[in-house]
Amino acid sequence: MPFDVLAPLGSRLRLTFLGQPTGVPAWETALEDGDDAGFFAPDSAVWAVHGRMATIPGGIRALLTQTLHPGVLAGVVEHSDYRRDPLARLAGTIRWIFTVTYGDMAAARRACAWVRGRHRPVEGEYVSARGAYEHYSANDPVLAAWVHLAFTDAFLRTYEAFVGPVPGGADRYVAEWAVAGELMGVADPPRSDAALRARLEAYDADGQLGGGPRVEEVVAFLRRPPLDPMLRPGYAILFNAVLESMPARHLALLGLQRPHLGPVPLPVRAAAKATLAVVGRALDPMLPAEAAARRRLARLGAL
Template identity: 60%
Template sequence: MSFLGDVAARAIHPLRVRLRHTFAGQTEGVPAWEDALDRGDDAGYFAPTSATWHVHGGMTPIAAGIKALLLQALHPGALAGVAEHSDYRADPLARLAGTIRWIFTVTYGDTAAAQQACAYVRRRHEPVTGTYASATGESLEYSANDATLAHWVHCAFAEAFLTAYQDFRGPIPLPPDALPGESGADAYVREWSVAGTMMGVASPPRSRAELTAALLQYDDDAQLSGGPRVREVVHFLQQPPLDPMLLPGYRLLFLAVVNSLTPRQAELLELRQWPAFLRPVSNGLARFALAVVQVALQKVGPSELAARRRLRRLGVL
């Protein structure tokens, strides 16, 4: 390594350590579950050329995770489950690590691993039940495995990951097996509907238009709301208990995510957005923050590398 390269490596090392602890729960090495994705007997649900690999690869899932949490909080039933059955305030990194494990196992694992990951989450959801006040004030029962709530969470997730990729990387590449007339965004929504089905969603959207219509329908049906509990989640996401070294970059990402919301979503979340003509500036700052993270971490993540080892073993690559 050159002198300048050595200096750069030493300078970036503290950031790398903190990022690994935040996302993987350990400062060195690769979590065992990620290495285990090289096992299995099939190629999994998504090919390396899929829209799903494109959208879930790279650094944009970091911003997508912030947006997904904001959107999911708008449904009082989904929010009640998190607020009453989760320790996200006390141990947010554990919840983050669990979500990351599910996303990457479904994305990069073989079909058995993906199914097991979804079944595990659904088992964890079984005791998550209770009542909540709907947006119209009606007292309703909720269950985390309820098909309606699962549908909302799936739609919020797909919207967040789709728009994060488009905002910070550009159009989603069209996969080789795209259906006639599909865009890259359509292909992603269709592909990821497989995950929705495994999580108990009865009829997940299968195109960009269907996803947009589904999100609008929730608001039209008065199923979304703001209020004190939403305000609490927003405040937590604005000031998360992250390592001080990570907070400046996180705040740039949060700002860009807020600017990517629809005016109605921002209104319910009580978040102020920059004027439209200034939003490219916030997007540029967010891209810079993501680029710094990518320099600190591997360009290709351990989950994808493990999946590629499995695919080579199976003769797919």
């Protein structure tokens, strides 16, 4: 595909993900600074998973899964501008992920401290899935754990679905990314794929997850966010492919179904892989955050 066709797509993708159509944000360039190799090495499962385009559907799946906890959902609905300025929230999340993944330890800790500081005033009351009024705080260990579990599961499963087996295995990714959970105040995050699955199921078995009108409202927004018209067809393909990858129980709570035509499932995974391949060609071959981290590692003699 000629570059002159992909260039407009690349600029719209950068504007969506990073808040600017050209150039590299200063925070990404700053990942070259620092005095240590960071929490994750270039041959880590974290670098492998977070360095691929599967993080895009991973983000969609993480948001859908996080929505299932009424306490987490209340914090998003009542304390964020996700409807008015969803791209700012997306850019902030991407900055946190890449800083923890590719930055030195001090940068990773600062990024997590900044997010936890932003979460400090996020509190209120919500109606639990059992119908009781509960107090919530975004930094509450139970809610922070659900966010971490949803993130870890989403990025792991979408990598497996759209790329293949994780280098070193799923257990390696879960164990490595547990560091991010600890930095965000999660007590004893899971360190194996089996433990991750068990922890996710325990929230549901304990009656902590639920659907309802508020969930449906957020799901409707996630299905059709206010994206640039050029990005909407590809997003629709990825959204449907994410549904195909999710557990039936979570889909039922979300009021969603896997894509189908009558009784026949639609083959959306191949279309999603093709979409991600085009996105990858429209963007830089190596993430600027990873390139900056590699320059730091070379300077430190750690490559």
